[in-house]
Amino acid sequence: MPENKGKGVVRMEAAVNLREQPDIKNLLYVLESSGLKEEQQEVETLVDYLESMENQFSRMLSELREMQGTLTKIQDKGIRATVSRIVVNAEGKWREMQGQVSLIRENLIRSARNAVSAFKERGAEALRKMVFAMKIPNALCLMKNVLHGGMESMNRKAAKIAIIGGELGKAKGHLKNVVRVLTGKKAKDLTEQNSDRGILAFIQKTCLTCGKMYSAMEQKTDFVLKRIEQSSRETEEKSSVKADLRKLKRGKSEKRGKQPRNQERG
Secondary structure (H helix, E strand, C coil): CEECCCCCCCEECCCCCHHHCHHHHHHHHHHHHCCCHHHHHHHHHHHHHHHHHHHHHHHHHHHHHHHHCCHHHCCCHHHHHHHHHHHHHHHHHHHHHHHHHHHHHHHHHHHHHHHHHHHHHHCHHHHHHHHHHCCHHHHHHHHHHHHHHHHHHHHHHHHHHHHHHHHHHHHHHHHHHHHHHHCCCCCCCCCCCCCCCHHHHHHHHHHHHHHHHHHHHHHHHHHHHHHHHHHHHHHHHHHHHHHHHHHHHHHHHHHHHHHHHHHHHC
16 A cells, blocks of 8 residues: 655555465455356456556556656756645555555455355355455446546646746746846747756656556556456356257257157047
């Protein structure tokens, strides 16, 4: 879980590989041994997804830490204070996103423990119901929406930094032109600050990078969600086909059972 020890400092504790968690391993084992393939696939998909998200958030943490390190290099105190607030807000958004992933992880481990207990007490049907109660697609829908909000938030921050950088460039240009006019030289036209130079440009790019990472995670979530939904539909279709075949076989069996009686009557 993330910690915030002091303003502008962000940390993340190392997490044990989710597949190595005893409760998760036990759940996957009993699902496989009980022939609950759809439920097993849902749990495995969520486990892989959460591990992928944790890796992405670790990468984003590195970006945020690097961005933090540049704040003290901003000379203008007013601009430094404004940009610092934007960076701290970005860190807060990271903590919120990473906290959601950690919460889903903790709920999954607890639900896995309860599901295995239900299986031992009441059998495979209770196990299936417990996995259904995890509402894995619902959790993924929630994460998708949260990640989309993170992407929009970082893009807005990048836009704010761009405006601040542009105004800073203009202000410096005004000062230089005042000096030029006072010394009898012709004033130069003001130009926008070059987007790939300076500390503000670096922070802006970092915000955009984090926005792209949120967007990529949102797309990953959508892909996983659609995969689970497709698997569920295929399972339902197979169950429907099997039910139709059983019905057809019963009909044929009943028909064969009636034929001798009809012949005797003849």
